[in-house]
Amino acid sequence: MIDLRSDTVTKPTPAMRQAMANAEVGDDVYGEDPTVNELERRAAQLTGKEAALFVPTGTMGNTIAIKMHTSHGQEVICESRAHILDWELAMMAWFAGCVARPISAGDGILSWEQIRAQVRPVGPHAAPTGLIEIENSHNMAGGTVYPLATVQEIAHEAHKLGLPVHMDGARLFNAAAASGHSVADFAAPVDSVMFCLSKGLGAPAGSMLVGTHERIGHGRLLRKRLGGGLRQAGILAAAGMLALEEGPARLAADHANARWLAGQIAGLPGIAIDPSRVHTNIAIFDVTGTGWSAPDFSDALRARGVIMNALNDRDIRLVTHYDVDRGSCAAAFEAIREVCQVRPQ
């Protein structure tokens, strides 16, 4: 199977498995796992933040971030297809007692102007805004990347109103690789960032939440409340260290593969995709012009050894990663072309 469902399917490299086997460990709830401590230091250093917290999943990292920045009964401004809104089981309501104030942006990239119009003051009728959340790269918009100046403007203006900004940077390293900015450039203006080690960077599990000492200290207590107090987590952190050291350099190849595939697919009759919008490792294409529904198209691809997820009735998402090389991308393209040539039954 050529698996283009997500970059979460990446398997740990042999070097990672070796590092996991050899990892020095301790009880991380006592703060005594040297490998976790080293990973947290390294993540803070790379992002230019004071402190970092290792969390088992990106969802937990975002959930902690929202809780640490807000109080019950507030609103969280986010894009309408944000991961925190659509894919985290309403955790912002469940854990933080907040509701989302979604704003639609075609490419997933919010502007300060759009956000400003939705900021709500404390008053007798409306729930006040507690947090602004931005997703970089934006998953469901097709891996789009925030211009750095937009992040800077949003954070600068939000801070003037006393509002914190959290970046869901599950694929922050992809955003950095595609834009030429460093992860620290993107992290500098905002108050906290979550990024995943477990996606394109290749670790088997784990994400990082970074911010100030004070906030991350609070985040550590919230992680425990969520059942995320880990013991000898150095086994995972050892893989995370390698993900940080070796993963980022591989992302450019994933991006080139996604762009290549998007360019090939764009030439097929009935498929709608704008390859110029494919900036990172995600491409979303509309198959309605082929006569197929996206779920049936996805089933037909699976029957030909290629898996990609249908996002809805029209759109299919493909995500490139280091376990799928250019040759496999070419094979995936052949499967897509074949499905386009047959009629759905």
Ligand SMILES: *Cc1c(COP(=O)(O)O)cnc(C)c1O
């Ligand atoms: C994958 C993802 C997450 C959550 O990560 P998990 O480790 O799967 O919980 C959060 N935000 C975005 C944008 C993602 O793509």
